[in-house]
Amino acid sequence: MENSESITTPSPLALAGRSAWWALPTAVAGVVALLAMNADEYAIYIATSWLAFGLVALGLDLVWGKGGDLSLGHTVFFGLGAYVYGIAGSNLGPLLGSTALIGLLSGAAIGALAAAGVAYFLFYGRLGALQTTIITYTLVLIMYTVAVGWTFELGEARVGGANGMTTVPMLTLGFGPDAAPASTAGAFYFALAVALLIFLGVKALLRRPFGLVISGVRQNLLKTELLGYDVRRYRLVLFTISGAIAGIGGALYGAWALYVSPNVFSVAQALLIPIYVLVGGRGTLWGAFVGAVFVGGLSFWLGGGVVGGQTALVLGGGLIALVLLAPRGLLGMLRRRRQRSAQAGSVPADRAELGGVDALFDRQSTGAVVLETQDLQKRFGGVTATDHVSMQFHDRGIHCLIGPNGAGKSTFLGTCLGLLKPDGGQVLFEGAEITGWAPYRRVQAGLGIKLQVARILEELSVRENLWLAAYSRHEDPDTASERVRRTLSVIGLTHRAHEPGGALSHGEQQWLDLGMVLCLEPKLIFLDEPAAGMTGQERQHTVALLKRISRFAGVVVVEHDMDFIRDLDAPVTVLHQGAVFASGTIDELRQDERVLDIYLGRQSDA
Numbered sequence: 001m002e003n004s005e006s007i008t009t010p011s012p013l014a015l016a017g018r019s020a021w022w023a024l025p026t027a028v029a030g031v032v033a034l035l036a037m038n039a040d041e042y043a044i045y046i047a048t049s050w051l052a053f054g055l056v057a058l059g060l061d062l063v064w065g066k067g068g069d070l071s072l073g074h075t076v077f078f079g080l081g082a083y084v085y086g087i088a089g090s091n092l093g094p095l096l097g098s099t100a101l102i103g104l105l106s107g108a109a110i111g112a113l114a115a116a117g118v119a120y121f122l123f124y125g126r127l128g129a130l131q132t133t134i135i136t137y138t139l140v141l142i143m144y145t146v147a148v149g150w151t152f153e154l155g156e157a158r159v160g161g162a163n164g165m166t167t168v169p170m171l172t173l174g175f176g177p178d179a180a181p182a183s184t185a186g187a188f189y190f191a192l193a194v195a196l197l198i199f200l201g202v203k204a205l206l207r208r209p210f211g212l213v214i215s216g217v218r219q220n221l222l223k224t225e226l227l228g229y230d231v232r233r234y235r236l237v238l239f240t241i242s243g244a245i246a247g248i249g250g251a252l253y254g255a256w257a258l259y260v261s262p263n264v265f266s267v268a269q270a271l272l273i274p275i276y277v278l279v280g281g282r283g284t285l286w287g288a289f290v291g292a293v294f295v296g297g298l299s300f301w302l303g304g305g306v307v308g309g310q311t312a313l314v315l316g317g318g319l320i321a322l323v324l325l326a327p328r329g330l331l332g333m334l335r336r337r338r339q340r341s342a343q344a345g346s347v348p349a350d351r352a353e354l355g356g357v358d359a360l361f362d363r364q365s366t367g368a369v370v371l372e373t374q375d376l377q378k379r380f381g382g383v384t385a386t387d388h389v390s391m392q393f394h395d396r397g398i399h400c401l402i403g404p405n406g407a408g409k410s411t412f413l414g415t416c417l418g419l420l421k422p423d424g425g426q427v428l429f430e431g432a433e434i435t436g437w438a439p440y441r442r443v444q445a446g447l448g449i450k451l452q453v454a455r456i457l458e459e460l461s462v463r464e465n466l467w468l469a470a471y472s473r474h475e476d477p478d479t480a481s482e483r484v485r486r487t488l489s490v491i492g493l494t495h496r497a498h499e500p501g502g503a504l505s506h507g508e509q510q511w512l513d514l515g516m517v518l519c520l521e522p523k524l525i526f527l528d529e530p531a532a533g534m535t536g537q538e539r540q541h542t543v544a545l546l547k548r549i550s551r552f553a554g555v556v557v558v559e560h561d562m563d564f565i566r567d568l569d570a571p572v573t574v575l576h577q578g579a580v581f582a583s584g585t586i587d588e589l590r591q592d593e594r595v596l597d598i599y600l601g602r603q604s605d606a
């Protein structure tokens with residue numbers, strides 16, 4: 001009862017935790033501000049640079065800790081922020097004053113622009129994680145070479161290649177030509193306020209459904225796309241925001257150092273940023289600042305000569321030890337580990353409400369053809385995996401697809417879903433050609449897919465998993481929450497709604513995965529080996545559930561288990577060597593010598 005009440009909580013914000021989320025960061029910033037009042041001016045000056053580095057680390061933690069993409073190129077956005085602040089500030093500052101505002105705007109703009117360009121290339125090119133890291137690293141090498149060799153003058157600004165840029169104006173908070181530069185303390189408080197506001201902005205963003213999608217992207221990119229989210233766009237937006245934050249950090253750094261060296265693009269500087277994040281605690285956001293202060297503070301202390309000038313050596317050794325001893329970072333050590341439930345829950349057959357399926361579909365199915373393939377072909381080198389397949393699937397009823405190993409079932413599924421690009425033929429959805437569509441667009445149009453291995457988002461709660469699916473369909477938090485409540489009852493997981501998906505048993509994860517597909521209210525559902533690994537009772541229940549679902553949506557079942565197919569009592573198509581080989585009822589096909597032959601391997605040609 002307690003669970004079901006909280007499940008109906010309409011606000012998506014409830015998904016992300018406490019409501020006074022802004023109070024702690026604000027209080028911490030307040031305490032830091034109070035401490036600074038009594039601190040030595042030189043310490044305040046040094047601490048201002050830690051805030052600038054903390055910001056670029058925050059930008060990286062956003063894409064790495066939250067989004068899962070390790071970028072080694074964030075120092076490029078940081079360095080560009082510093083240079084562009086120098087150029088814009090030295091030209092506009094004498095006219096307008098407020099180099100602070102100029103710095104914020106120019107740093108954010110150049111950081112965002114550069115990051116968006118890189119992200120477009122990375123994500124729309126569908127490059128993998130390793131390639132992302134290598135390409136961002138290469139970017140650092142390129143930028144360093146460019147910065148060392150480039151000398152030019154632009155108005156008051158002089159960029160001097162290897163000598164760097166010396167015309168970087170001081171931070172001015174006031175407006176107008178007569179505005180005076182900020183004091184050391186003034187610059188620190190300004191940087192602190194900027195860091196706090198950006199931190200709160202990032203937190204607020206991640207508490208929105210955007211944050212859940214990003215969490216999905218990190219945990220399982222394919223599943224998130226199969227929930228209908230344009231994952232490339234989400235990653236691009238996240239990377240762009242993170243570049244803007246790094247650019248602002250760079251502008252603050254430029255205003256602090258009053259000089260920009262091409263070394264901001266050096267490999268050493270590039271590697272320091274992930275080190276800040278690792279030391280502080282990846283994915284914590286706070287850790288970005290903790291890492292910058294800790295590493296900055298340590299090198300400041302060591303630089304004072306306490307270890308006989310071996311600063312880099314001692315710092316390096318210390319950091320290696322820290323990362324080994326506290327792999328989750330300083331803040332990660334403090335965080336309570338989420339307990340994985342040891343409960344080995346079985347499939348909740350007796351608790352699931354088959355009748356509840358009716359309430360999950362608002363629309364009536366008409367029995368019309370929803371998906372059609374025409375002459376579909378797919379080759380892998382010399383292997384023809386899909387051979388001129390023309391099939392139709394309706395928005396009601398069950399259709400089974402069988403065939404021996406290597407018959408081309410998965411390939412056919414992959415081309416229908418947009419996971420594989422066909423070499424010929426067409427895929428039509430409700431009469432419109434969708435052959436070139438990305439998977440998420442097909443899901444938005446009404447295709448649902450449950451792959452053989454359950455794909456759930458293990459760190460999100462059961463409810464959040466379902467909510468993400470329902471939100472993709474409805475984009476209305478209240479409607480999504482209501483659908484989640486109904487779906488939980490259908491899949492019998494209401495009592496585990498608030499547990500992380502990763503704590504569920506194998507069987508329960510399969511049900512959760514199916515529940516996510518149901519939340520999408522698809523017109524046609526592809527199920528890849530739904531009976532794999534199930535007990536007899538679980539199979540019976542699945543058969544009953546699929547029959548119920550098939551009143552409202554077409555269900556295409558790809559299976560090996562002939563008893564399961566028989567129980568489904570539905571038309572069957574046999575694939576062999578990529579082509580449609582036979583079709584009929586399972587009993588008819590079991591009598592067909594040709595079909596028996598291919599299953600027993602007695603025939604090499606169709």
Ligand SMILES: Nc1ncnc2c1ncn2[C@@H]1O[C@H](COP(=O)(O)OP(=O)(O)OP(=O)(O)O)[C@@H](O)[C@H]1O
Nearest residue numbers: 380383384385403404405406407408409410411412
């Ligand atoms: N990525 C790939 N690269 C090269 N060949 C592939 C690839 N994917 C599939 N194939 C080949 O295409 C043919 C069809 O494979 P597919 O996996 O579609 O069959 P299947 O019916 O799903 O088999 P199974 O029931 O064993 O999963 C096989 O000969 C397989 O070796």
